[in-house]
Amino acid sequence: MTSPPDKRIKRIKTGFFERRMEMAKAGFISGSKILTHSATNFWASPEEKERNNKKLMSEQAQYMASEMGKLKGSVVKIGQMMALYGEYFLPKEITDALHTLEENTAELEWSAIETQLLQELGAHKLAKLEIDETPLAAASLGQVHRARRIEDGQELCIKVQYPGVAKSIDSDFNAIIQLLTLSQMITSKRAFEQWFREARAMLHQEVDYLQEAHNTEFAAQMLTGDLRYIVPQVFREFSSKKILTTSYEPGLVVTAAKVKKLSLRRRNHLAKASLDLFLSELFAWGEIQTDPNFGNYRVRLGDGKQPDQLVLLDFGAMKKFPPNFLNPFRNMISAAHHNRRDAFLENAIALEFMRADYPEDVLQNFADVAMEIIEPLAANYHNVPDFALNPKGEYRWAESKLPRRVAKKASQASLSKYFALPPKEFMFMNRKLMGVYSFVKTLGAEFNGGEVLKKYLS
Template sequence: MAKKTKKHVEKIRTGSFERKFLMAKAGLVAGTRYASKSAGAMLKRQDQRRKAHKRALSQEAHYLVEELGKLKGSVVKIGQMMALYGELFLPEEITDALHTLEEDTTPVAWTTIHHALITELGSERLMELEIDPVPLGAASLGQVHKAVRKSDGKVVCLKVQYPGVAEAIDSDLSSVASLLKLTRSIQMGKDFDQWFNEIRFMMHREVDYYEEAHTTKKFRQLLANDPRYVVPEVIDRYSTGSVLCTSFEEGLTVNSDSVLGLTLERRNHIAKSALDLLFKELFVWKEMQTDPNFGNYRIRLSEDGKSDQLVLLDFGAVRSFDDSVMKPVQLMIKGGYLRDKKRVLEGAIAVNFMQDYFPPKVLNAFTEIVYDLVEPFANGQHPPPAFALNQYGEYCWSLSDLPARVARKATISAVSKHFNMPPKEFLFLQRKLVGVYTMISVLNAEFNGQDVFDPYFELLADHVSQEEFQEA
């Protein structure tokens, strides 16, 4: 008889002692094995020794990630954030392993969720809703249930945080930091501490549903008069610090067959909406939903085929950016668009990417990379490479292979050896840019981004003052 698959877990284990013990044990095993393998490679030639070290680190990193995955809860989200934003701080072998850490899609039992809802909302408010016990989706920190308000039939979504997850964050973070130290695989220091504190801040924001309700309302207001976008309505009566109730918004996933089968004109419309939203966040609001996962979008198809909408979900990772970061970024973008090396380098130095004393070869290579990054918005004087254009001269986002080309150029040039640590905010901007680019590529869109970019051009900073240099 086949073994019956478990369809849910009763609860997330959040006990501090148990989790710390399991992580410490895994770290000790991995660290000891890594040290043993490294010692065994000492008598080999330098190139062989380097390969042996990398192979050993990769093996132990995958072992650690497998052990972390068993714990579920906040530690899974921590690992995912480290994979997403840690490539400047962690060895490649560790980030590669962390990228295999998948969201746990096994939901928690309804009895546990129902008890959490009673605790948060009370029986009286809960009686006003008819809740589907089968979740719409489950993740590492919580799950979403569809419900109907009995008084008027309004369909809503309840995002319910798993009990104990928020309280386990600091303990899990400390354990992960200790685990990394045990593996002896990273350089601890000021940069790492600042980055790790940023992970801590993001994790606490992820579980603060009051804050998410606030940012959802804010974006709903900002986009209220733009028919291209749909932002869910927050229902305050059924929302708390660990339960978020919003209107249920119909929509298809970006990579669904129905969306990918649309005409090019309709796919372009959706893609331009995503790009225009990015520019609003970057250049107008200076506030951005930084999660690059395009699973946070849904597509609502229109009956007339001319007004498809972008449904925006999950505002738990919204960040504000001040001018000490945004002005240099805007200056680099403007310099790239105009092919103005002076502007590019002024912005790069302001955010600590480059220094003016770096060799000319390095500064030139960095400038060329920035030129490449803005090629989707290129003007007629500096068009994208021919292979990235269709027969009508329109940019083919999926064929251009831009992120991979830029990564290759950065790796083989001298830039990577002189690269400085930018402000942590820049990592979020960079990831969001790549996320939007990936979404547009998945839609297989073909259009020149200049038409979307040009209305924002005059908003871009034209210089960075000395005071802003010092702040950045």
């Protein structure tokens, strides 16, 4: 998606002082409003206090998201990441507001992009390319332009990182910490600090386009010969730490009308490919593309000779998980698949979700909630509601109401007193799993996920 002319920006504020002052000002204004509110809300009834507090939090959240959006660059990317993972340390009003940053797609003017290309690749290499000055897409860290190699007509995509983004990551993280602290919006300081350390490291990785080139080539190697997937080819000659050039791979977004009109058989094929890719990453590769954004995927419709395929577009957020997390997590998936509660709890305790000395009813309630999350991947559906299955006994991903059922069961289980902060790796893994579920649901697929999983458990 490209931006209308009035959404184009000439430059990104990259100076440390300039960006830090913008965040500090926003935090001071927000914190002052909260202090004023606390004083005026002192005599209100408990019901009025709760209502007023929620209203203020929502207003402050919208203000904070708006101020972050003005800066673009890593501040916006950090905000987008907090929208995905902030449920562990931020109020819901904040994460809801931060989701608006996903629409922050103002593009940078071509003159600034051209300067970046010249600095990174040089005039000699640029002379070999014809580049469309209008971007195919604009995001928080950079934008993508379509291009053509003059000598042979090879269609290319060039991802250009915005100037100064990599240098501002650490100062932007520190500024956001200051903003959230001043505005008194952090609900769990421990979770917040743990996640921020991990997110900071991941964002530094994401702005290293040579690392993303390596990740892309790794994925292409792992998927060699699998006709369900298309991984773009990397062109190293036209790539650098801030420029990534790949083959242009056209396709449709998963929400496109043409995709929705596909037969159930074809939609199931695509959905199974999405699930199987995640399970391959989890059980075979040990490295997982942790960004669940639908924008990272396209659908290439088959022509009768070739099958429908998934185009995999972004490998900047690949993460290698340590064995001391991966092995118990895999075991939890396997135990839930086979409905082995004792084994499931044993591995949940190994990952420190629970403790062995917790009351038995708490442990069983936790197993009820957590194993229901794995319901689509179960070996059988004896405990699945009838409305979640079609007449053939296949799982109806779009009709299962699984998120609602899990949330209801969790609220009834009274686990909050005992539930420990999950390992930082789980935050990324859980969000990716939910992203896969959402992708399959969007396709309106009907199939048993356990059939896809079982080959990894033998």
